Amino acid sequence: MFETFYPQLIGLCTGALLLTSALMVWRHSLLASIRLLALQGAALAALVAVIGIAEGESELVLVSLLILSVKGVGLPWVLAHQSKASIKQIQESPRLNPTAALLAVTLLTILSYVVVSRVFGLGDSETGHAAPIGLAMVLIGFLLLISRRRARSQLIGFLLLDNGIATIAFLTSGGVPILLEFAVSLDVLLVVLILHVFAGRMRTKFGGTAVDQLRELHD
Amino acid sequence: MTGIGAGLVLQLGLGALAVASALLAAPSLRSRAGGILCTLIAVTGFVTGVAALLGATGGLLIPIALPMDPLLLAPDRLGGLFMLIVSGVGILVSLYSMSSTRGPDASRTAWVAMPVFLVGMQLVPAATDSVSFLLAWEIMTLGSTVLLLADHASRATVASAGIWYSAMSQLSFFFILAGFAVLAAASGGTSFTNLQAIEPGSWAANVAFVLFLLGFGGKAELVPLHVWVPRVLPEAPSHVSAAMSGAMVKIGVYGGLLVCVRLLPDGPAWWGISIMLVGGASALYGILQASVSSDLKVLLAYSTTENMGLVFLGLGASMLLRGYDASAAADAALVAALLLAVSHAAFKSTLFLGAGAIIHATGERNLDRLGGLGARMPVTAAAFGIASLGAAAIPITSGFVAEWMLLQSLIHGGRLDGAVVSVAASVAMPLAVAVIALTAGLALLTFVKAYGIAFLARPRSAPAADAREVPPLMQLSLALGALSVLALGLLPGPIAALVANTVSSNPTAAVQSVGLGGVSLPGIGAVLDPIMLVVLSALVAIPVFVSIVVSARRHPHRTVDLPWGGGGSRARPRMQYTATSYAEPLVRVFDDVLKPSRDVQVTHVAESRYLVEKVRVEQHVSDVIETRLYRPVLNLFQRYGIVVRHVANGSIHRYLSYSFVALLIVLIVVSL
Structure with missing residues (x-):
């Protein structure tokens, strides 16, 4: 029963990952991006759980719970931890218009398919076929990093990049040991907390978090 | 663990303690506590150095995860001698700095850097492989740079000296790193015993020799790599200049000896001749x-x-x-x-x-x-x-x-x-x-x-x-x-x-x-x-x-009053020789080498130009090597540096785009 659904479940999860990534580039509202990030975390957790059940590894199911709690709930909560009224108003004015950005996403996805199939080979397994999605997520995350002006939107790009790396790890090698995954998740949480505080300080000090205004070094 | 290993561990422990005390101690106690701990570090180093000099063996093995020889700190007799030199100077400097430091020289940062500098200098002669050597070398350089910059806020010359020092230190480090890299590639290992196996006449040895001469020569203040010296040593706090000139420069000498005596002995004749030339000049x-x-x-x-x-x-x-x-x-x-x-x-x-x-x-x-x-x-x-x-x-x-x-x-x-x-x-x-x-x-x-x-x-x-x-x-x-x-x-x-x-x-x-x-x-x-x-x-x-x-x-003392003063009774301090006037004949003799710039301004009395109201003489001897060799190179860099400034304009988006584009190019190239 599960065997028949397995390829479709993998396809569904990775498709959700790619779709949320593309939507993050498209949507300009910070709140929407954060919700998409939560959705993506849940999709990643589901992907890990599916792989875990298919390979019969209970450890991976634990990891998927960890991912759900950190990436699906924890991080988005930290990012959205602010009065809803003010966060709704935050609109990004990106350096790339939506059409060009979506076009770039398409090109990056194609590129990652080409790279993975030429360099590593797609392999026979379902997870191997889906591996380019991880690379595409990394590249899209990078694109967000360079096209967003606000510090918090860049933070979302950074988290997307991290999700991409995790996706590659789970799709190609069936995941990393739980201890390592635990440590990495904690690291990411810590980095986000620090950057979040930092962005808050920036806003109180300069009245905005537009990063491209910060060009001069001060003592 | 043998005596030498224990000595090294004790030094590291005392160093950590000194850093902690510099961070935590109250400002009034900081110099006293830092000075005492630095003296203890130096005394420990002195004892360890004496033991190594007398032939004691043993050391401190630091396992690492990287695929190369483990880090081993075990000074031989020569290393022991240099540990002795460095720690001897360290004792003098630590005692002195306990009561000499004040103001920015006694800041928390300066007292953190002091033990780091001392321990770094001790570890260089103790290293028996190129990785730990380079590591200790960088610790030493870092500590000295921070110490030099202690007073940068109040004097602009200190900041400029800091830039010169950092640039020249990094240049030295680059040459030394390249030298070790050449030797390591030729011998297949990073420990000194592996590097010793290289034939001194081989091309790798010759290339490495030139690189090492440039690297260690820069630290040992040899011409023409000495340009940092007349800027840095005068601007650093005096106890730091004493440690730099008395001890750190010796580490450059140790590097030279390490290469010429220990790693690549019996090199070709031109090695000796070129070192003599550089030394004599x-x-x-x-x-x-x-x-x-x-x-x-x-x-x-x-x-x-x-x-x-x-x-x-x-x-x-x-x-x-x-x-x-x-x-x-x-x-x-x-x-x-x-x-x-x-x-x-x-x-x-x-x-x-x-x-x-x-x-x-x-x-x-x-x-x-x-x-x-x-x-x-x-x-x-x-x-x-x-x-x-x-x-x-x-x-x-x-x-x-x-x-x-x-x-x-x-x-x-x-x-x-x-x-x-x-x-x-x-x-x-x-x-x-x-x-x-x-x-x-x-x-x-x-x-x-x-x-x-x-x-x-x-x-x-x-x-x-x-x-x-x-x-x-x-x-x-x-x-x-x-x-x-x-x-x-x-x-x-x-x-x-x-x-x-x-x-x-x-x-x-x-x-x-x-x-x-x-x-x-x-x-x-x-x-x-x-x-x-x-x-x-x-x-x-x-x-x-x-x-x-x-x-x-036998002859009782008689006082003689000058009957006619002859100028002698009205001698004033201004009539004495000064340092400039004392050296003036020398400046004339070596005029072609020193190229001094003189400026004489004569102000005449308004009524007659035969009467002089005031004469003002200024003489400035600049470093010829700096003005003739370094300035043109620096000017060239400055000219192209302005172009580069557009490439690196401080915008974080631009920097991120560079990495993104680089990543894309790499991906495209590997998939072709």
């Missing part, structure tokens, strides 16, 4: 600049270049002579170079600490505004005087023994059993003797000037007239330094024998201790016994002195 250029400088610390800084030049001259001569099997003379030259390094550590750190005491008391380092400090600061004057004697290589001080031994080996080294060993040696050795002779003469002039103008005669400015002796701890450190200069000069035999043990396979054939701590060079047939010399001179001098005293008693 540094010695001459350094002392020439020192002799015309009127800034006390710039003078000391250039004199460091001179001394290191002589050390490298000795090293080069020993390499050249060893190539022709004149091993007794080669050993003597090498021992002379090492003795010079040891004695330079003693006298130059004392001199820099003395200069610090002068600045502490007067706030001046311009010799033209000093004078008369001998009566006001007797302990500083005595210590500075003894160290000056050492720097000028006058008998019964350490400098004399080393230069004597170097001259002996150079004069006798060109011949073996009466026959000339080679044409190259018979040309190089007399030239080297001439260089040393000229250097010694100029050094005498320089230190007569430094001591005479600063401490004798009458004060040339109000701060000099109001000077007071420095606090007791600083006096103690100065006295210890001066005593070490005398001890090394009076008892050279045992020390030379120990030093010979570090580098020679047959030490007793090269250097022996004879008489009352005297030194003998059996291979050359020369003996020097300073204590006997002192006793003999005393035998001659005491009767003369007694007869003078007796005759003075």
